[in-house]
Amino acid sequence: MSTISKSTVEHVAVLCSLTLSEKEKERLESMLSETVDFIGVLEELDTNSVPETYQVIGTTNVFQKSDRVSVSLDRKEALSNAAKIKNGKFVTGAVFDR
Amino acid sequence: MKQNIGSKKELLGDYGLVLGIEIHLHVKTQMKMFCGCSNTDLFDAEPNTRVCPVCLGMPGALPVPNKEAVEKTQLLGLALSCEINKHSYFDRKHYFYPDLPKGFQISQYKEPLCKGGIVRLQSGNGILLERIHLEEDTAKSFHEGEETFLDFNKSGVPLIEMVTKPMIYSVGDALEFGREIQEIVRHLGVGDANMEKGQFRVEPNISLRSPLEEKEQKIPEYKVEVKNINSFKFMEKAILSEIKRQKEILDAGKIPIQENRGYDEAKGKTVPQRSKEEAHDYRYFPEPDIPPMKFTSSYIEDLKKELPKLPGEIKKRLISKYDLGQHEADVLYNEELIELFEETGNLIQDYKKVANLLVNRPEHRDKTPEELLSYIAKEKSRIDDSEALQPIIDTVIEENKRIADQVRDGKEEAIEFLIGQVMKKTRGKAAPKTVRELLSEKLTA
Numbered sequence: 001m002s003t004i005s006k007s008t009v010e011h012v013a014v015l016c017s018l019t020l021s022e023k024e025k026e027r028l029e030s031m032l033s034e035t036v037d038f039i040g041v042l043e044e045l046d047t048n049s050v051p052e053t054y055q056v057i058g059t060t061n062v063f064q065k066s067d068r069v070s071v072s073l074d075r076k077e078a079l080s081n082a083a084k085i086k087n088g089k090f091v092t093g094a095v096f097d098r
Numbered sequence: 099m100k101q102n103i104g105s106k107k108e109l110l111g112d113y114g115l116v117l118g119i120e121i122h123l124h125v126k127t128q129m130k131m132f133c134g135c136s137n138t139d140l141f142d143a144e145p146n147t148r149v150c151p152v153c154l155g156m157p158g159a160l161p162v163p164n165k166e167a168v169e170k171t172q173l174l175g176l177a178l179s180c181e182i183n184k185h186s187y188f189d190r191k192h193y194f195y196p197d198l199p200k201g202f203q204i205s206q207y208k209e210p211l212c213k214g215g216i217v218r219l220q221s222g223n224g225i226l227l228e229r230i231h232l233e234e235d236t237a238k239s240f241h242e243g244e245e246t247f248l249d250f251n252k253s254g255v256p257l258i259e260m261v262t263k264p265m266i267y268s269v270g271d272a273l274e275f276g277r278e279i280q281e282i283v284r285h286l287g288v289g290d291a292n293m294e295k296g297q298f299r300v301e302p303n304i305s306l307r308s309p310l311e312e313k314e315q316k317i318p319e320y321k322v323e324v325k326n327i328n329s330f331k332f333m334e335k336a337i338l339s340e341i342k343r344q345k346e347i348l349d350a351g352k353i354p355i356q357e358n359r360g361y362d363e364a365k366g367k368t369v370p371q372r373s374k375e376e377a378h379d380y381r382y383f384p385e386p387d388i389p390p391m392k393f394t395s396s397y398i399e400d401l402k403k404e405l406p407k408l409p410g411e412i413k414k415r416l417i418s419k420y421d422l423g424q425h426e427a428d429v430l431y432n433e434e435l436i437e438l439f440e441e442t443g444n445l446i447q448d449y450k451k452v453a454n455l456l457v458n459r460p461e462h463r464d465k466t467p468e469e470l471l472s473y474i475a476k477e478k479s480r481i482d483d484s485e486a487l488q489p490i491i492d493t494v495i496e497e498n499k500r501i502a503d504q505v506r507d508g509k510e511e512a513i514e515f516l517i518g519q520v521m522k523k524t525r526g527k528a529a530p531k532t533v534r535e536l537l538s539e540k541l542t543a
Contacts, residue, residue: 015379017194054384060392063165070134070150078149078250088145089240089247092196 003040004032106268109341113348114312117272117337118264118303118321121279124235124296125167125256126289131234132161132204132388133254141295145249153234153254155200161387163188167256168211168391169401170288171232174258175212176405177282180230182398186211187390188233192381196248197236205233205259207382217262218410219274220424228261252296258288264303264317269337273330276300281409281432293328300333301325304340306348320353324368326360336361340368412436420449429457441467446474482529484536487520490528491536494519505541513537 009028013020020028072078075088084091130137133152140148151159172182189207210231217225237253239246260279266272280291280298291298305318324340327333340359347354359368384390407415413427416436420443430439435456443449445467451474455462462470481487494516495502504512513534520533 015192015194015381054386055389057389059389062162062389063168064129064134064162068134069129069136072135072148073150073154075144075147078146078154086245086247088147089249090146090196092246092248094241094244095196095239095246 003036004029112309113306115267116264116305116307117266119262119275120301121260122299123258123283123289123291125170125258127164127166127256129164130254131164131167131256137255140251143251148251154250161204163388164256167232171211171258172401173286174288175230176402177286177408178215180212180215182212183209184393185209188385188388189382190385197239204385206231217275217278219271223271225266225275226263228263230260233257233259272302273334276330285409300327302337306344320356322354323358324361325358332361336368422453426453426457435463442470445471479527480529481524481527482532487528487536490520490523502541
């Protein structure tokens with residue numbers, strides 16, 4: 001039985017703005033399930049006494065060095081990966097608020 | 099400030115208005131929120147000239163938070179009586195949109211910098227805040243036909259988000275709340291808060307409730323958030339048009355759908371925007387690239403000491419110390435005339451007079467206290483008292499019988515000559531307006 005249902009695949013696709021064919025949905029359903037199941041191996045560990053964390057190096061209060069404004073990228077460089085450029089701006093297909 | 103917003107009954111019928119307000123504001127800092135790009139004069143910069151791998155959202159770039167932005171957020175929190183969290187961190191808020199190419203916004207979710215807080219309105223109503231947190235602004239998008247254009251200068255600008263509890267019950271209170279926050283933000287130097295430049299964005303959450311819900315203090319099941327408001331005038335119009343729209347839906351026995359709407363200036367009403375995603379769709383989780391922040395009590399105490407007197411307190415002091423009215427206090431505070439007012443007042447020991455002059459005659463606002471003093475002294479020596487002027491006027495009429503007769507015969511211009519004579523005799527000290535009145539009283543009666 002797959003861990004990830006078809007409706008979950010569809011939901012994630014919406015969040016990622018992806019259009020999937022029925023075939024792709026089926027394929028992703030099994031692929032994503034396989035991945036999640038693999039990570040699920042960790043469930044075997046007893047973590048009751050381990051506090052949750054998202055950071056293991058223990059540093060706090062890391063801030064920018066003050067009064068050091070860095071030089072921004074040259075505009076040409078900033079736009080160099082853009083598929084399309086117009087008047088110094090990136091261009092994408094029309095997006096309207098969903 | 100008295101707003102003419104129509105009678106409550108006429109506007110709402112039997113419904114009660116419930117408003118919550120969300121404010122987003124740009125923090126005035128040297129650098130952006132998570133990178134070293136300059137955050138000054140962004141509005142005038144050419145598109146995409148204040149950008150780097152961090153604020154363009156390139157893979158592998160490392161965001162490092164800006165201390166100045168954190169401190170200013172906490173300072174605002176202290177000014178609004180918030181609790182400053184001793185432990186705070188950033189979260190990733192995921193959504194898919196071209197103005198946010200890395201796929202998530204660095205924001206705060208579970209442990210914002212400030213919790214709670216209160217804003218007191220002139221009516222005595224206290225508006226409670228949920229929280230104040232810090233995040234990054236996104237790029238600016240321009241929609242044109244089949245294409246969307248993106249400028250990333252604004253991407254990564256430190257952005258404060260502030261949310262009230264849904265406990266504002268009138269349009270007037272909503273406007274006062276917004277103006278009050280704007281005034282405090284400017285006063286503290288936290289931001290310029292220019293609404294037209296998008297530095298101060300007010301988003302009211304609007305719903306109406308039935309008399310029963312009102313009686314039971316129930317918050318309606320739906321709310322409509324209105325965005326795209328760039329002045330307080332539009333905020334008022336947007337709320338009023340939204341009330342009207344929701345009232346019609348409720349009157350028809352339906353419930354307005356929960357959605358985001360934008361205020362359309364040209365149409366003068368709100369139009370639907372994207373439907374609101376549920377909070378869990380944002381898949382918040384702690385930003386692993388940024389270590390958490392810890393603040394000690396002594397750090398918070400030191401910050402408290404930096405807090406200047408707030409606009410409300412300053413105005414209260416003006417009113418009680420110098421016996422001024424609210425309007426005079428508002429003008430003296432907002433136009434930054436307090437120093438001039440107090441110094442000149444000290445010199446002549448007549449604060450009411452100085453306040454009146456500065457409030458009603460803006461042309462004197464550029465003067466130094468000494469200049470203002472000599473102006474007032476000159477005004478004082480002015481002979482404006484009819485009893486003192488009467489004998490002089492009589493003499494002038496006696497000495498200029500022919501001209502006086504002309505005035506009596508209806509030749510109005512002739513009166514100017516007589517006024518001139520009175521001025522001459524008083525060495526320019528007579529008040530011309532009074533002289534004219536006395537002369538015409540005497541000659542045309």
